[in-house]
Amino acid sequence: MQEELQQLRTQFERELAQIASLQELEQFRQRHLVRRGTLGQLRERFRQLPAEQKPIVGRLLHELEQFVQQRYQALQRSLQERAEEQLRFDLWLPGRRSFLGGRHPIQQVLDEIVAIFTRLGFQVAEGPDIEDDEHNFTALNFPPEHPARDMQDTFFLTPDRQWLLRTHTSPVQIRLMRALRPPIRAIVPGRVYRNEEITPRSLAEFHQVEGLVVDRSVSFTELKGVLVAFAQAFYGPGTEYRFRPSFFPFTEPSAEMDIRCFLCQGTGCRVCKGNGWLEICGCGMVHPAVLRNGGIDPEEFLGYAFGMGIERIALLRLGLDDIRLLYQNDLRILRQCR
Numbered sequence: 073m074q075e076e077l078q079q080l081r082t083q084f085e086r087e088l089a090q091i092a093s094l095q096e097l098e099q100f101r102q103r104h105l106v107r108r109g110t111l112g113q114l115r116e117r118f119r120q121l122p123a124e125q126k127p128i129v130g131r132l133l134h135e136l137e138q139f140v141q142q143r144y145q146a147l148q149r150s151l152q153e154r155a156e157e158q159l160r161f162d163l164w165l166p167g168r169r170s171f172l173g174g175r176h177p178i179q180q181v182l183d184e185i186v187a188i189f190t191r192l193g194f195q196v197a198e199g200p201d202i203e204d205d206e207h208n209f210t211a212l213n214f215p216p217e218h219p220a221r222d223m224q225d226t227f228f229l230t231p232d233r234q235w236l237l238r239t240h241t242s243p244v245q246i247r248l249m250r251a252l253r254p255p256i257r258a259i260v261p262g263r264v265y266r267n268e269e270i271t272p273r274s275l276a277e278f279h280q281v282e283g284l285v286v287d288r289s290v291s292f293t294e295l296k297g298v299l300v301a302f303a304q305a306f307y308g309p310g311t312e313y314r315f316r317p318s319f320f321p322f323t324e325p326s327a328e329m330d331i332r333c334f335l336c337q338g339t340g341c342r343v344c345k346g347n348g349w350l351e352i353c354g355c356g357m358v359h360p361a362v363l364r365n366g367g368i369d370p371e372e373f374l375g376y377a378f379g380m381g382i383e384r385i386a387l388l389r390l391g392l393d394d395i396r397l398l399y400q401n402d403l404r405i406l407r408q409c410r
């Protein structure tokens with residue numbers, strides 16, 4: 073039996089060396105380590121040995137059992153670790169698709185516009201969404217009976233109509249003039265609110281970018297130069313443009329800048345309403361009364377201002393014709409914007 077125990081040790085060693093999985097290890101256990109397995113049967117035979125053989129064989133048997141148990145447990149630990157490792161790093165699993173978040177199309181357009189004007193030497197300024205009548209209307213030269221003050225256009229916050237949600241970013245012009253001494257050269261991105269019906273073409277909440285320059289010698293020519301430089305940078309070099317006379321209470325003279333419709337190349341389409349031009353920007357020389365309201369002497373300083381809506385630009389860029397789509401957080405649309 074001593075020889076048999078010696079051979080078994082060699083056999084166990086060989087078998088254990090070939091085990092590569094927990095499943096194979098379990099088969100080994102069933103074969104040898106359970107009560108009716110190889111070792112169990114050996115113990116049975118040991119009990120029937122003559123008393124004088126028992127001390128020697130008993131020691132050998134005990135050694136064999138210890139050897140097998142230790143090797144079994146060590147192998148089990150390392151196989152379990154390897155299995156867990158594979159769960160964590162299975163190089164053969166197909167990758168999980170993930171989508172990186174991106175900037176909203178409106179934020180992208182705002183960022184690009186701000187970047188272009190920053191290169192042209194403008195500082196970025198911001199103002200509060202909640203304004204008073206003074207900053208939003210009166211100081212900007214809106215006469216008391218102006219239709220923009222009507223309930224239908226403005227969200228008033230107090231019954232006396234002194235507090236409201238700003239209807240444009242222009243009140244920041246007054247804040248800048250009152251806070252800074254010229255030269256002022258600022259760009260103002262922001263959110264504005266109007267009491268409008270929500271339709272494919274209008275929302276009650278949207279974005280504008282406002283620009284203001286105040287200095288000793290600024291001119292309408294410089295204003296045009298800045299806006300043309302912007303249009304070439306934003307819409308592409310060679311973009312055709314035109315200025316049309318317009319009216320705003322806070323600028324005089326006032327103009328509207330159009331660019332050649334890039335969807336139809338000027339032949340006329342639904343987006344440009346058939347006339348081949350797209351309005352992109354209102355502008356003008358700051359009205360002397362507005363300069364005075366900002367605490368700046370119109371005899372000494374001149375200013376120009378401009379403003380543009382952001383949503384329409386984002387729609388044109390995405391080729392969409394319903395402004396509401398920009399606010400529905402539909403991933404099919406958002407994923408088109410990088």
Ligand SMILES: [Zn+2]
Pocket residue numbers: 333334335336337338339340341342343344345346348349
């Ligand atoms: Zn067109």
